[in-house]
Amino acid sequence: MAAVDRVIRHALAKRPTERPASADAMAEELRAVRGVDGDDTSALARTLTRLVVLPFRILRSDPETDFLAFSLPDAIATSLSASGSMIVRSSATAARFAGETPDLAALAAEADVDRVVMGTVLRSGEQLRATVQLVEAPGGTLLTSHTVQSSLGDLFRLQDDIARRVVEALSLPLSGGLASSTPDAPPNARAYELYLRANELARTYSGLAQARDLYQRCLELDPRFAPAWAHVGRCHRVIGKYIEGTPDSETRAEEAFRRALELNPRLSLAHKFFANLEADIGQAPRALVRLIGEANRHGNDPELFAGIVHACRYCGLYEHSVAAHAEARRLDPNVFTSLEQTLLMTSDIDRLMAVEPRAVDAGADDGIRVIGLGLAGRRDEARLALLAMREGRPQIRAFQTWTDYLMAWLERRPEDMELGLSALSALKIQEDPEAIFQQGWLLCDIGQHQRGLGHLQQAVAKAYFVAPTLSGSRAFDALRTDPAFQKLLAQAEEGRQQALAAFREADGERLLGR
Secondary structure, three states, rough: HHHHHHHHHOOOOOOOHHHHHHHHHHHHHHHHHOOOOHHOOOOOOOOEEEEEEEOOOEOOOOOOOOOOOHHHHHHHHHHHOOOOOEEEOHHHHOOOOOOOOOOOOHHHHHHHOOOEEEEEEEEEEEEEEEEEEEEEEEOOOEEEEEEEEEEOOOHHHHHHHHHHHHHHOOOOOOOOOOOOOOOOOOOOOHHHHHHHHHHHOOOOOHHHHHHHHHHHHHHHHHOHHHHHHHHHHHHHHHHHHHHHHHOHHHHHHHHHHHHHHOOOOOHHHHHHHOOOOOOOOHHHHHHHHHHHHHHHHOOOOOOHHHHHHHHHOOOHHHHHHHHHHHHHHHHOOOOOOOHHHHHHHHOHHHHHOOOOOOOOHHHHHHHHHHHHHHHHHOOOHHHHHHHHHHOOOOOOOOHHHHHHHHHHOOOOHHHHHHHHHHOOOOOHHHHHHHEEEEEHHHHHOOOOHHHHHHHHHHHHOOOOOOHHHHHHHHHHHHHHHOOOHHHHHHHHHHHHHHHHHHHHHHHHHHOOOO
């Protein structure tokens, strides 16, 4: 079980200071794990197999099959993650180590894995042949090699066959392998092909609109395929938030997420995507409770803990947000979480600057360092960071507008800040309480306290219960005696306490090992 694995990994930490202080301390950690009852229960604990499925090499480039280089191993990894006896690294992690001859020693150290799946794909007419190898890391010992063949029109069978052979080769004793029949097995082969093609496009902001259309075509052919509903919901949400003014984007996203969960109530993908939407629309506490429940049932999914990082922050539970990040990184050292935003809210700028930036489409979150430096009075550094950020920013109008807004803030131009916000008025980012709070925070920082207070009030009204930041940030010092600010602070603290009570009732503290 993942919780016992966490204790074992703690005991095996490289640095002595990171291990339990004593055998008694380790025993106490084990007793705290659900289902391990000390003297009355004999429990078998073992370290879980940690595995990554690398992007496949396409032996003969072909526009009709090139998308499989990412999409096929991603689908295999998703299937394997259903096994309770292994922890499967995310596709984002796998992409960092793509190459014809990956350095297994570096991969094992950086991704913290002991097994690696590599493969090649070759098309011949309407047939596909995939050759897959399972190797030990870091040594590179070949554990098994299989060649699987199927028609181009039956990609799910190809994926399922490879996943089952990997499980058989690992001889996993605790999980019983994969379920005999996954609830998300698609009955329509063409629908599944469209789904995999959409997954490739959905990796970047520029591909989201086309991905949305492919997911919708998939669902026209197979309206009961839950993962496609989850993904199309994410497309609606992200497009409406950052790319294109669509007034009903949140409604359409919520309908899609609910449909996915009706079809498969245990679909982690849908829970993760839905939680982000819930935070946007003022339902972060509800999202937090649901994510904790899912993580307690499926505790080897790092993305669920990444979602908890996000939801805890909206609820003002910063220490728990940081703890959830630590758990996500134990499960996958390269999983992306929103830790940087949490550290910004705590004003821990040194730790914020020590976090390694994302190496992918960073989107709207990559201004966090700029804001942290600026609020700390390090404005020259903030300006340099902003200029560097502009060069690597995705080509989306909203993100360019955001960089202009930040430059206006650094240069103390409040009217230009307001002008920048008006340019984003059609996008749902303007309704996200975290974005609203940031805008108020920056206005207060340059002395526009009453303007800023209005933004802060809107954010708290949408369940952004960040009382510790309201209490601790120097930007709000001029408002301390203002009755409206005092009332706001009390509302934020009341909401935070209610969220903390719900967190504890859902067994969140046990989940995070606190």
